[in-house]
Amino acid sequence: MIKNRKLLIITFAILSVFANAQTPKHWDINTINKPKENPILTSDSTYIFKNPLDGKMVRWQKAEVFNPAVIIRKKKINMLFRAEDNPKAMLGGRTSRIGLATSSDGFSFKKYKKPVLFPAKDGFQKYDSVGGCEDPRVIQSPDGQYIMAYTAWDGKTARLSMAISRNLKKWTKTGPAFARAYDSKYLNLWSKSGSMVTRIENGKAVAAKINGKYWMYWGEAFINLAW
Secondary structure, rough: OOOOOOOEEEOOOOOOOOOOOOOOOOOOOOOOOOOOOOOOOOOOOOOOOOOOOOEEEEEOOEEEEHHHHHHHEOOEEEEEEEEEOOOOOOOOOOOOEEEEEEOOOOOOOOOOOOOEEEEOOOOOHHOOOOOOOOEEEEEEEEOOOOEEEEEEEEOOOEEEEEEOOOOOOOEEEEOOOOOOOOOOOOOOOOOOOOEEEEEEEEEEEEEEEEEEEEOOOEOOOOOEEEE
8 A cells, every 4th residue: 555645656647727816725526517618729720830741731730629738837727748740531531730829827738839749760660559548647757857758650560659758849759668678579469548646736737756666657558557
């Protein structure tokens, strides 16, 4: 049993409820309502991005925007979201990219024009092309970096992958999370949806060590544990 009650698990999405004069000081499921501002993000074909794989311009938010993760930075709400480009293509025929939007109130968001994580001509192209980068989950490391767990999708196999950033805009991919585990036994097996165990420090969700290790729950049909 974990005795420190400040430990928590970052779930697949973070629901942010912002206080007003009528909001009760305690959590009550009956007070959760859909705000009039919904939808707070929508697909938008005016956002254009030069695909580094073929040099062509792509409307990277034309199909869908969904599966967000939220983290606070510099007193602003930063939402990383998954966007798909081709509404005519079925699953597997679209490419996903991860975008960033910011807000001061949690309802009105401003999107950055370009995606912040996407398939590129790098050492990880074989994992995230052509399906893309999907489903971000974001926390902070003890040294202040941001850690993103996301799904790299090559069109056949989903691989739980990681990336790090100092500012949420420029990300460095570090590759599949299980690439080196047990002599790469799990590298080419299906994996996704990772949530690392964190501790609340100064209002921030920071990766927490338990018995000297960092821990992550992951999986779809059932829940797995990794360290």
